[in-house]
Structure formats: C-alpha cells, structure tokens
Amino acid sequence: xxxxxxxxxxxxxxxxxxxxxxxxxxxxxxxxxxxxxxxxxxxxxxxxxxxxxxxxxxxxxxxxxxxxxxxxxxxxxxxxxxxxxxxxxxxxxxxxxxxxxxxxxxxxxxxxxx
Amino acid sequence: xxxxxxxxxxxxxxxxxxxxxxxxxxxxxxxxxxxxxxxxxxxxxxxxxxxxxxxxxxxxxxxxxxxxxxxxxxxxxxxxxxxxxxxxxxxxxxxxxxxxxxxxxxxxxxx
Numbered sequence: 001x002x003x004x005x006x007x008x009x010x011x012x013x014x015x016x017x018x019x020x021x022x023x024x025x026x027x028x029x030x031x032x033x034x035x036x037x038x039x040x041x042x043x044x045x046x047x048x049x050x051x052x053x054x055x056x057x058x059x060x061x062x063x064x065x066x067x068x069x070x071x072x073x074x075x076x077x078x079x080x081x082x083x084x085x086x087x088x089x090x091x092x093x094x095x096x097x098x099x100x101x102x103x104x105x106x107x108x109x110x111x112x113x114x
Numbered sequence: 115x116x117x118x119x120x121x122x123x124x125x126x127x128x129x130x131x132x133x134x135x136x137x138x139x140x141x142x143x144x145x146x147x148x149x150x151x152x153x154x155x156x157x158x159x160x161x162x163x164x165x166x167x168x169x170x171x172x173x174x175x176x177x178x179x180x181x182x183x184x185x186x187x188x189x190x191x192x193x194x195x196x197x198x199x200x201x202x203x204x205x206x207x208x209x210x211x212x213x214x215x216x217x218x219x220x221x222x223x224x225x
Contacts, residue, residue, distance in 0.1 A: 033212060040122075042201060042217040043157075050211075058212070090156060094211065102147060103203075103213055105156035 002027045006091050006106035012114050013078070013085065021076045021109045023091035030095060032074035033103065036060060037088040046089075049074055078111065086113050118216035120202050125222045130192050134219045136185045136202030144207035148176050148187045151199045151218070160200075161187065189221075197223045 004025040013019045023032065031050045035043040045058030049068040063082025068074055074093075078085045088110050092103040117139040126132040138146070145164040149157035163169055163178035163185060175188040187200055199220050203213040 031211065035215075040218075040220070042118075043203075043215040045212060045214070048212050088154075092213075101211070102159040102162060105158075107156050108154075110154075 004091060004093055004104050004106040006089075006109050008109060009107065011109055011111045013111060015113055016080045018077055018079050019111065021078070021089055021091075021111070023074045023076065023106055024072055025074075025093045025104075025106075026072060027093055027104060028071070029093035029104070030071070031093060032068070033092045033094075034058075034064070034066065034074070034076045035090045035092065037090060037108075043090060046076065085111055087111060118202055118204055118214060120200075120216040120219045122217065123220045123222070125224060126189075126192055128192055128194060128223055128225050131188065131190050132192060132221065134187045134189075134200050134202075134221065136187070136216055138183050138185070138202070138204050138216075140183075140204050140206060140214065142206040143180065143204060144211060145205040146176075146178055146185050147203045147205065147213060148174075148185075149201040149203060151201060153198075157201055192223050194223050194225070197221060 007022045033048040034046040037043050044060050046064050047066040049055035055066050065077045090108045091106040094103050095101045119137045148160040151157040161176035168177045173190045178185045199218040201218045202216040
C-alpha cells in the first residue's frame with residue numbers, strides 16, 4: 001500500500017543534542033512538507049520541497065534543517081539552536097500538480113526534550 | 115501576510131448539525147481544504163473547494179465564497195466519533211502550492 005511513513009513515533013532528546021526525524025513516502029509525490037504542531041494549535045510550516053535537491057523555508061525554519069537527496073525521503077533535523085523543540089511533528093506530501101491535490105500526512109513524531 | 119481564522123472550540127449534541135466557519139485573507143488563493151484530526155493522530159482529508167458553492171459528501175458538506183474569503187464545514191447527524199479538531203487550510207499558488215493552516219476548531223460532541 002502507498003503511504004507516508006514517519007519514524008520514530010516518539011523521540012526524546014537531551015538539551016543541546018541534534019536529532020533527525022525520518023519521513024519516507026512511496027506515493028511518487030513531488031512535494032514534501034514538514035509541519036510543527038503545539039498542543040491545541042494548528043500546523044505551522046517549517047520547510048517544504050517541491051523537487052529533489054531543492055527546498056524552501058516555511059514560517060518557522062529557525063533551528064531546523066532538511067535535505068532532499070531522494071524523491072522519497074525528506075528528513076528533518078532539529079538542531080540545538082531550536083530553543084523550544086518539544087512538539088508534534090508532521091510530514092506531508094502532495095503530487096505538486098494543479099487540481100485537487102490534498103496533502104497526505106504521516107502519523108507524526110512526538111519529540112520531547114528531557 | 116496570511117491569516118486564517120476559526121473558532122477555537124465548539125460543542126454540539128449527538129444527532130444535531132454543526133457549522134464550523136473559517137475566514138481567510140491570503141494571496142495566491144488556489145483552493146481550500148478541510149481536515150479532521152483526532153488527538154495525537156495525523157490529519158485526514160475531508161473536503162476540497164476551489165470554486166464558489168457547496169460540496170457535499172455524505173454527512174459532511176463544505177462551502178466556499180472566494181469574494182468573502184469565507185468557508186464553512188457542515189456536519190450533519192453528529193456522532194460521538196466526530197469529536198475531533200477540524201482544520202481549515204488554504205493552498206497558495208505563489209508559495210509552491212503549500213497549505214497554510216488555521217489554528218483548528220476543537221469540536222466536542224455530547225450525548
């Protein structure tokens with residue numbers, strides 16, 4: 001079955017550490033996105049990528065980095081520069097073509113700083 | 115800038131009808147989506163509007179007025195399992211067709 005997979009589901013990080021969240025899709029989608037969600041809040045865009053080897057900052061990119069070396073993969077690194085990283089992180093993908101192209105979401109990674 | 119507003123919380127009774135409103139101000143409008151999100155889970159797609167009017171899909175309908183920057187999601191015959199957050203999202207063609215989300219409306223369905 002086609003889908004989008006995030007791992008791990010839960011992640012604990014010590015202060016000062018970098019951590020990388022995985023996102024893989026086998027939907028052959030061109031565009032991929034990372035969102036952050038805080039409790040009781042909507043989704044805020046961190047980074048997005050429309051094609052391989054290209055990505056753009058979203059609204060809250062500071063303290064995060066991404067890469068897009070393969071169409072299927074869009075990992076997110078939460079660096080020590082991100083002052084408040086505890087949140088629910090959602091990866092999404094779309095076909096990137098006009099028309100009704102809804103975003104498909106992974107199941108999310110809940111990151112906690114300990 | 116982009117601005118998408120929804121009520122924070124709503125409460126309704128099982129079997130009733132509820133309307134969740136969404137207003138937006140954005141450039142490059144290229145469609146409006148509604149998603150449902152249960153606590154701790156990923157959002158799931160409910161509906162899409164790009165032209166003015168009503169789209170009906172079973173118990174759920176969504177309406178769009180582009181001139182007013184306004185949409186609503188209508189849920190009929192409410193069930194307890196409809197208790198969730200409902201997210202309004204606008205797609206912008208001047209920003210890689212990415213989705214910008216509102217803060218979400220938490221709906222509680224009571225017996």
